Structure formats: structure tokens, C-alpha cells
Amino acid sequence: MIKLSYYEYVLTPFTTLNAVSAGLPRRGALIKVEWPQGFVGYGDLHPWPELGDTPLDEQLAALKKGRISAQMEQTIWLARKDANLRKKGKTILTAGEKVRNNFLVSNSAEIVPGFLDELKRQSYSTIKLKVGRDLAAEATAITRMAAAGFKIRLDFNGTGSWQIFEKFFSGLTAQEKVWIEYVEDPFPYEADTWADAKKLVKVACDAPYEKVDWENSAKVPFDILVIKPAKMDVDKAIERCKKFNLKATVTSYMDHPVGSLGALAVAMECKELYPNIMLDAGCLTYRSYQMDQFAANINTTGPFLSNVKGTGIGFDLLLRDLPWQKLN
Incomplete structure (x- = not known):
């Protein structure tokens, strides 16, 4: 059985982010996933209720009862990719071909x-x-x-x-x-x-x-x-x-x-x-x-x-020192 922990955060946008948001601070949660084999990886759960996502509080409450949303499934999937790289001591720069961003x-x-x-x-x-x-x-x-x-x-x-x-x-x-x-x-x-x-x-x-x-x-x-x-x-x-x-x-x-x-x-x-x-x-x-x-x-x-500083997606020391709260 995997162990799940979370850390809730708030992001403050510089401006309104799109035509459906008001530019207010946004809540989300970092998710720490620990597998029995000793793998540890991290993902992000950041719902957009304006775009039809289940609100953060509802998703976290469901998780505490053992129910995992489709969005949370993706968070765990991404955390596993991170964990695989961390276990090998590699970073995402080794994950594939260099990409240009808009x-x-x-x-x-x-x-x-x-x-x-x-x-x-x-x-x-x-x-x-x-x-x-x-x-x-x-x-x-x-x-x-x-x-x-x-x-x-x-x-x-x-x-x-x-x-x-x-x-x-x-x-x-x-x-x-x-x-x-x-x-x-x-x-x-x-x-x-x-x-x-x-x-x-x-x-x-x-x-x-x-x-x-x-x-x-x-x-x-x-x-x-x-x-x-x-x-x-x-x-x-x-x-x-x-x-x-x-x-x-x-x-x-x-x-x-x-x-x-x-x-x-x-x-x-x-x-x-x-x-x-x-x-x-x-x-x-x-x-x-x-x-x-x-x-x-x-x-x-x-x-x-x-x-990338650290392993996987990085942020090793920052993630280690967060006050994680258990979900299960």
C-alpha cells in the first residue's frame, strides 16, 4: 500500500490568468507518495473549479476516505515518474529530448x-x-x-x-x-x-x-x-x-x-x-x-x-523540509 501525504500551498498570480479566472490567490496541494519498495516521488494537485475540476477540499477529503479522483490518479502517475528518476539518482533532463517552451x-x-x-x-x-x-x-x-x-x-x-x-x-x-x-x-x-x-x-x-x-x-x-x-x-x-x-x-x-x-x-x-x-x-x-x-x-x-538541482524533478531539500500531513 502506498503512503500519501500533502502540503497545502497558495500561489499569488501577477494578473488575471485567463478569461475565466479573477486573478485571486490559488490553492493547491503538493503530494508526497511513498511506495513499499522504498520509492518516493512528488506531484502537484491543483484543481481549476472554474474549468470543471472538483475543488481541492473535496478531493483531499475523498482521499482521506480512500477515494481517488481522476486528477489525483494523474498526480500519483507523475509522482511515480519522479520517484523512478530519484531512485536512479537522475533528473528529468535525462528523461527525454530537450524541448522548447512557448x-x-x-x-x-x-x-x-x-x-x-x-x-x-x-x-x-x-x-x-x-x-x-x-x-x-x-x-x-x-x-x-x-x-x-x-x-x-x-x-x-x-x-x-x-x-x-x-x-x-x-x-x-x-x-x-x-x-x-x-x-x-x-x-x-x-x-x-x-x-x-x-x-x-x-x-x-x-x-x-x-x-x-x-x-x-x-x-x-x-x-x-x-x-x-x-x-x-x-x-x-x-x-x-x-x-x-x-x-x-x-x-x-x-x-x-x-x-x-x-x-x-x-x-x-x-x-x-x-x-x-x-x-x-x-x-x-x-x-x-x-x-x-x-x-x-x-x-x-x-x-x-x-x-535541475537535486534528483527527479528537483527541489530535494525544499520538499524534504515541508511540514507534510498524512492522508492515509
Whole structure:
């Protein structure tokens, strides 16, 4: 029987993180998993109730009664990957091929003079912009990013409607559209209207993943699958990419640095195993929050993870010294 412990944390965002959140502090829990064979690994449980997840308190209460949610299953799965590396004295930098990450912009107001020049200097080539709150300002941001030569990923988080999306996208110039790599969750999922959107631009599926009729469809109305290891069965997602000829990107869940590096380990492994499927990743989302001691321990060189202190996903001393509380 595995032993489970948790440490509850709070992350403070710099700004509103997307079109469905209010920019308030966010709660989550680090999970320590101990197996009978002496393996110890760590994962992150960071629900987004705004996106349909079961709230943190409910998941922890269920765990204390022996009930494990699908999201918690993924947390344990990621902790096992971490534990395997720790047991071998290795880090996630040995887990697969080096991957490039996009730069996440949660609010178009962040794109001030000099901002894009600095990203170029750091060797970023792709920006993911959260959109849907101020379409006029976001259109201006797209103009600037395209002029600077960045690939652009737009994430609407399923807000708005087909009519709003069509009007917004039609207002962009041909030169701006060339730089848009894909649009993620352009509006609430409905196969026919997503198919219409797909005629205008490449579409990526994230939140509506479970709403897709995977078993009975000959094709799906999108081109790219956003794989979030924090809540998705990665092996099943890859098989669906193969079946429907989809590209994929692995991203973290805008969660704790432990979650970000757990997702990055999966991104590196997938890049090595499925190079023809995988696009650049998006696993540096911990930067959306005020820096804590964990974030301060992550070393990056532009869009790449450059060093890990410790074993597995790292943070050895920080994790060791946390006041863990038992779950079972």
C-alpha cells in the first residue's frame, strides 16, 4: 500500500490568468507518495473549479476516505515518474529530448515597449496569448507579435461564441494570420461550429477533451491536442493523436513549479518518442505567479530548462523540509 501525504500551498498570480479566472490567490496541494519498495516521488494537485475540476477540499477529503479522483490518479502517475528518476539518482533532463517552451502572456497589457525585443533576445520563438477579455487590445497585441516575427498561440478558454470568434478573426490581416500557429478552445465545444472555425485557422482542443466523441467519430473538428499530464491519461491521448492524425503540445496546468516540471518531464519524453507529433511545449506557466522558493530553484535559458538541482524533478531539500500531513 502506498503512503500519501500533502502540503497545502497558495500561489499569488501577477494578473488575471485567463478569461475565466479573477486573478485571486490559488490553492493547491503538493503530494508526497511513498511506495513499499522504498520509492518516493512528488506531484502537484491543483484543481481549476472554474474549468470543471472538483475543488481541492473535496478531493483531499475523498482521499482521506480512500477515494481517488481522476486528477489525483494523474498526480500519483507523475509522482511515480519522479520517484523512478530519484531512485536512479537522475533528473528529468535525462528523461527525454530537450524541448522548447512557448512564452505565456496572460494579459495583453503585459506587451509594453521593449517586451518583445527582450523575448527575442532570450531566444523565444512562440508566444501563447490568453484572449477573450479585451478583444481590441488583444488584436493590437497580435499585430505587434506578428510584426516582431513570433509564432502566436491564442487561447480563448472556451469563452464567447462562433459569431464573436469569426468577427474577431476576420478583422485580422492576412499577414497577422500567417503567424498564428493555432487557436485553442475558441468557444464552447460543439463539433459543427468548431469544424467551421477549423476552416479559418488551425484549432487546438484542451478543456473539451472529455466532450469529444472519440469512439464514434471518423474525424474530429480540430488539428492539435493540448495534453495536460496533470489531468489527462497521456498514453491514451497519444493514441488518439495517432488515430486522428493530430499534432500535440504538452503543457502544465498553471500550477505549482512541481507541477510545471512534472509536465516538462512528460514533454521531454514525448518529444523523444513521438517527434513527428509533438509541437513546442508550454510548461513554464509557474512564471504567472509571484516567485516563491520553488520557482527560484528553477534554472532556465530562455525557452529551455537548463539545470535541475537535486534528483527527479528537483527541489530535494525544499520538499524534504515541508511540514507534510498524512492522508492515509
